[in-house]
Amino acid sequence: MIQPLSGIQNTVAALDAERTRLDVISENIANANTTHGVDGKPYQRKVVVFENALQQAMGGPDANSAMTPQLRVARIQNDNRAPIEIYAPGNPDADARGMVATPNINIHEEMADLINASRAFEANLAVVKNEKSMAMQTLSIGKH
Amino acid sequence: MTPLSAIPQTMYNFGTMPGTDAVRPNTLPTPGVEGPSPLSQPNEITPGQSTGDSFGNVLGKLISDVNTKQNAATAAVDGLQSGQGVPLHQAVIAMEEANVSFQLMVEVRNKLLDSYQEMMRMQI
Amino acid sequence: MIEGLFNQPSYLAAKKTLDAVAVRQEAIANNIANLETPGYKRVDLSPSFRAELDRAVASGDVQQLASLKPSLAVDTNAVSSSQDGNTVSLENEMVQLNQNAMVHTLETQMVSTMLMRLKMAITGKSS
Numbered sequence: 137m138i139q140p141l142s143g144i145q146n147t148v149a150a151l152d153a154e155r156t157r158l159d160v161i162s163e164n165i166a167n168a169n170t171t172h173g174v175d176g177k178p179y180q181r182k183v184v185v186f187e188n189a190l191q192q193a194m195g196g197p198d199a200n201s202a203m204t205p206q207l208r209v210a211r212i213q214n215d216n217r218a219p220i221e222i223y224a225p226g227n228p229d230a231d232a233r234g235m236v237a238t239p240n241i242n243i244h245e246e247m248a249d250l251i252n253a254s255r256a257f258e259a260n261l262a263v264v265k266n267e268k269s270m271a272m273q274t275l276s277i278g279k280h
Numbered sequence: 281m282t283p284l285s286a287i288p289q290t291m292y293n294f295g296t297m298p299g300t301d302a303v304r305p306n307t308l309p310t311p312g313v314e315g316p317s318p319l320s321q322p323n324e325i326t327p328g329q330s331t332g333d334s335f336g337n338v339l340g341k342l343i344s345d346v347n348t349k350q351n352a353a354t355a356a357v358d359g360l361q362s363g364q365g366v367p368l369h370q371a372v373i374a375m376e377e378a379n380v381s382f383q384l385m386v387e388v389r390n391k392l393l394d395s396y397q398e399m400m401r402m403q404i
Numbered sequence: 405m406i407e408g409l410f411n412q413p414s415y416l417a418a419k420k421t422l423d424a425v426a427v428r429q430e431a432i433a434n435n436i437a438n439l440e441t442p443g444y445k446r447v448d449l450s451p452s453f454r455a456e457l458d459r460a461v462a463s464g465d466v467q468q469l470a471s472l473k474p475s476l477a478v479d480t481n482a483v484s485s486s487q488d489g490n491t492v493s494l495e496n497e498m499v500q501l502n503q504n505a506m507v508h509t510l511e512t513q514m515v516s517t518m519l520m521r522l523k524m525a526i527t528g529k530s531s
Contacts, residue, residue, distance in 0.1 A: 137363050138360060138361045138362075138363060139363050139365075140360075140368055142365065142367060142368065142426070142430065143426075143429065143430030143433055143434075144430075144433050146433065146434050146437035146438070147433050147434075147436070147437045149437065150436070150437035150438070150439070154440075186440065186441060186442075188441060188444075207437055207438055207440075207441055252440070255494065256436075256439045256440055256494075259436050259439060259494055259497070259498065260436055260437060262498070262501070263432070263433045263436050263437075263501065266429075266501055266502075266505055267429065267433070269505070270429065270505060270508050271368055273508065273509060273512050274368050274369045274372055274512060275368075275372060276516070277369070277372050277373060277376060277512055277515055277516045277519065278372075278376040278379070278516055278519040278520060278523075279516075338405075341405065342405055342406070345405060345406035345407065346406060348406075349406060367423065367426045368426075369422050369423075369426060369512070370423070373419060373422075373515060373519075376519050377410055377519070379523075380409070380519060380522050380523055380526065381406045381409070383523060383526050383527060384406070384409070384526050387526050387527060
């Protein structure tokens, strides 16, 4: 199939990966105070693990190219942090000692991650836009 | 790079045509250039240099060159469309070059026809 | 005769530079895609190819120009700014991206101008 924008497979993969990361971060933030989830336990922070897969050559058939890794989301796994215990005897989820287990989610950390993920996402979008405008210019060679 | 002067010069140098022996090609004035061209580039036929080829050979070579260009353009576009990784700009440039070559051939044909008709109109 | 039309050094230089631009674009896209990949080293046009291209363009030698092939290599001058060994700096990559786009525009215009000039010389019409 024709591919007018050449060489942006990795960009597409990166956009995908960063999008997933943004989703996971927003889920973490939304559930920062969930003490009682579906399984009865407090919400466990999730992280996205990236991996490099599918070494592929860049540059097309003409160039002597380097092999580069392709970014991919390996899995979304639960962070192993222990929940923070807070003394709140009035809370329905309090145990015998009056302690409530709350998710160990640091909002500032999540916001920093969010900003990084957004930055990477927007940078990759800029690459796609750039590529498209270059292709349009190429198509007008020899005309006007 | 002076394509404007290249075209008339190559046309005046189409070897020996029947009946034109009395007119030596290198005495015909070419626009903007005097005598042996000081701007002669390695791949331009300079006045005063006889190619020795017959007119038919030159024309045949022109047609086969144009054909080569067209084939290269088709190959490039095929490579692009089948996803073989031919860069877009190479396909576009190959198509434009084939276009230009073809136009040159068509114009040469037109000029030849015109001069032929001109000759036929001459009173003997 | 046809080859003579298209064998001008400046035209060939523009075409080869366009090849290099396309390859570089892919490299920069890759670098930006791997912005967050731990241990990723940025790639760019290899310095040897850059030197070759500069030499060939300066000399105007048609043979040299026609035999150029762009090559990519890991950039050994890039330093890692983070703990995981990733040497991509987003600011640098965006600047390189924009520069590459400018070179592309320039070379495209040069090629386009040459082709349009030829067409005008051949047909006598300007479009």
